[in-house]
Every structure is written in structure tokens, then in C-alpha cells.
Amino acid sequence: MIYKIIFSKNAAKYYARLSADRKNQVDVILTRLQADPSQFRTSNHFTLNPYPLSFKIDFQNHHYILTASPDDT
Helix, strand or coil: EEEEEEEEECCCEEEEEEEECCCCCEEEEEEECCCCHHHHEEEEEECCCCCEEEEEEEEECCCEEEEECCCCC
């Protein structure tokens, strides 16, 4: 299952694409939109919760609580 989220922090929008593996683990890649991805990329590993997926993440020294929805694209 693949999920996606878009969230904002200080007027900067970020896009996250989540892909679950067979062990129901996911790596989250957060990339700042319209910017060099190499400057705004981090990865966090966690276990999927029942849908809707809600999780905490640390990104650039900020804490977020995010809810992901299935990626239909």
C-alpha cells in the first residue's frame, strides 16, 4: 500500500510518500516542494497503524503529527 501526505510548516509545503513493505514497515521520505530534494530529505522508519495512518515524525528539528491517505496517483 502506498500513502501520500502534504503538509505545511512556516509556509513551506512538504510532500511525503509512504510505501509499506511485506513486514508492514514503511520508510517516509519527506521532500520540500519546488526545491532541491537533496536539501530537504529525511527518512523515518515506523510501523503502520490501522487506517487512517497517523504517526509522529521528526523533520528538520520539528515534530509533526501527520495523517496519511492512500495515494491514488
